[in-house]
Amino acid sequence: METELNGSKTSARSLIEFDQVVAGYTHLTILNELTLDVRKGEITLLIGPNGAGKSTVLKTLFGMLTPRSGEVRMAGKVINGRTPRQLLGEGMAFVPQGRNLFGSLSVLHNLELGGLQLPRKVLKDRIEEVMVQFPRLRERINSRAASLSGGEQKQLEIGRALLVRPEVLLIDEPSIGLAPIIVQDVMQLLRRLADSGKSVLMVEQNVRTALKYSDRALALEMGTLALDKPAAELLNDPNLNRLFLGGHAKK
């Protein structure tokens, strides 16, 4: 079932909703009455030219920026103004862009910091779960995070975010700095997460590869939603290159 939310389609499966959200930095407004949704069990890919507001969507959603107006909802509850710590407790996790590990700390200690809110015993069990999912991390458990390869580091970042068993995983530019073969591994991992019922909201410049693994693509332009299409459909859309290069999308 799909309904109209201020001109944009949302679905009964919507887990995250942005409703007319305005957000930005001190003197700069990035999101201009943005309305969009992220659905349960799907990979939603956010694309658009630089400055369109992709990363700002993730930061606003994860409580690192407070919306100036509009509502951000998760499972129907308004979450404006919640802190990252509160949102982690409510089932959302965020893997930011770039290197996010604490290089001088070991793999185990990096994992521990991902589950600070969890009781000690639960944390231990969850770390074990992550290591079952990422056997390579078990082999490197006492190594310094800085000594891991790019692919291992990304596994650790994602594994660390999964410790809180999030319902929604936000991930910003997961392919940056990774070899193409590793990018495929990361995308397959995200696909498996979505197939297991988690929702993934991904920002990715490597659009063609990301679209192959995504369910839905949302294109942003100047902080507004310019396009909302099934990923497979957009993959063959002649507008794709223009969109990615900063051209105007045909709605």
Added chain:
Amino acid sequence: MASVRLTEQVNKKDKMTDFLQLLLSGVATGAIYAMAALGFTLLWQAAGTINFAQGEFVMLPAFAMLIGMSFGLPLWASFIVAVALSILVLGAAFKNWIVDPMRGSGVVAVVVATLGLSIGLKSFTKAAYSAEPHPFPSIFGDEVFKLFGLTISYSDVGALVFAGVMVLGLQTFLNKTITGRAMQAVAQNTFSAEALGINVKRMIFYTFAINAILVAVTALLITPTYLAKFDMGDNIGLKAFFAAIIGGFNNSRGALLGGVLVGVLENLAGAYLSPAYKDGVALVLFMAVILVKPDGLLGTPQERKV
């Protein structure tokens, strides 16, 4: 002939004894510099703050202890009061009222603010208390003892042990506890730490509080030598700053190495070259190290976003 040889042997033994004594007292002084230097590196790593008032941060607890003793408190009790005041004023107030409002304006703004604070604190102490140097008791007493022919003062051994325990305790806290590792995480990548739900503000406050404890301990150990004076922080602040850079500003262990190197080498230079050169050693060592290894002996190059 035999007596000449005997005299030579005695002289050689005396020289070795002198050298070892200088080395030991240098390590003790260096360990004290290292604590102040460690404060520099911790504040830099956790909050991007270079505190040019660090020397005055050592001076203030010294006067707090003097005031405590003037009210009849014993030194140890005055020290505890000084630590508490130090956490409140040099930790919380410094962070909330000076560093936090300035951080958004970049590191230069914080540097200028702390330079101003340094001048202000000295002038305030001079006007409010006195411009004269005040004797300060050593918590370990003034006695000496003999060991393997060396004359060793209890205050040197005490300073070394106290500083060693502080530094080892801090290293253990930072590396072996989850809070310590969360502090390291904030120092290494604040944004990621926030994304993991780490309470970044609290961790940064802990760093300021640790620095406040370090300067209070430094004051306790060094003031018997420097005497309590409004400008006593000039020397200790400068040497701690050089020590932090020599060891590597982004490496806590580097601060220890830098502090001990400065302490030992200035002691040796003062004895074997001239006492006039003593205070210049830290500067010479600092220049030599940054020419050869700009990141410091144990420091690592840092990425800078442009």
